[in-house]
Amino acid sequence: MEEFEVSDASKKTKTIYISTIFSITLVLLMLGMLGLILVHAKNLSNYVKENIVLNIIVDEGAKEADVLQFQKELNANPAIKSTQYVNKEIAAKNLTQDLGEDFVNFLGYNPLLSTVDVYLKADYANNKSIDALKAQISKNPAVKEVIYQSSLIDMVNQNINTISLIILAFAVILLVISVALINNTIRLAIYSQRFLIKSMQLVGATKNFIRKPFVLVAALHGLIAAIIAVIILLGILYYAQKQIPEIIILRNYTEFGIVLLSMVGIGIFITAISTALSVSKYLRLKIYDLYR
DSSP states (O other): OHHHHHHHHHHHHHHHHHHHHHHHHHHHHHHHHHHHHHHHHHHHHHHHHTTOEEEEEEOTTOOHHHHHHHHHHHHTSTTEEEEEEEOHHHHHHHHHHHHTSOHHHHHSSOOOOOEEEEEEOGGGOSHHHHHHHHHHHTTSTTEEEEEOOHHHHHHHHHHHHHHHHHHHHHHHHHHHHHHHHHHHHHHHHHHTTHHHHHHHHHTTOOHHHHHHHHHHHHHHHHHHHHHHHHHHHHHHHHHHHHHOGGGGGGOOHHHHHHHHHHHHHHHHHHHHHHHHHHHHHHHHSOGGGGGO
């Protein structure tokens, strides 16, 4: 009869441990996915900003050597990520391919001008920085005109700021909910062992002695849950990359690693702290309060 009771208690404990790990895994998986969304949203924002083009129209009388020297000067500018020189012959060839007919032969001359396409770094992709850069670039005698879409840049920045605020607010709310869910899961697991905790206290065990094994087991469960969540998340990412190969453009392995390590850290830290607080609560209670 005693063996049956011990076996039944052991099965019950294992069930509680498994359900705890499962619950924590789901919460950490949600946090990990949100973390990746935040990281990818930032990288996507930078990618969009750094693909906004400033077209520098080259003066028709400028020598190509002077234009190439000017391009080198542009590449040395800290606000500029890269540049591309497109001479009038290449521009005509590209336009001919787009139109599907040779407009140069039709007109009898090439009306296009050479250009230098400028791609800015994300931090400088705003109208204030671009206006200052435009004023600087326009001083060069090889430059005829600088063209960029001011309204498009404003719209991109406004939309990115709005989306970033929404995602950040959602992230804070989900983090609070996640912490509460993990804490409640741990409290329920400790509640089922409240009589064991009080029994250990009654036979003379110190509070730290009682807390320590519970905290260590909880930290282990947090680690296991985090590892499972990381594996699932990696599987989701692998599948997403197979379906959308272009997503690799947004991948930043340093930030990706930080997200995965954060999942592990959160899993261990919250479970350990919640367990310590829950055990301390039952150590403070009187015996008759355990039945409430």
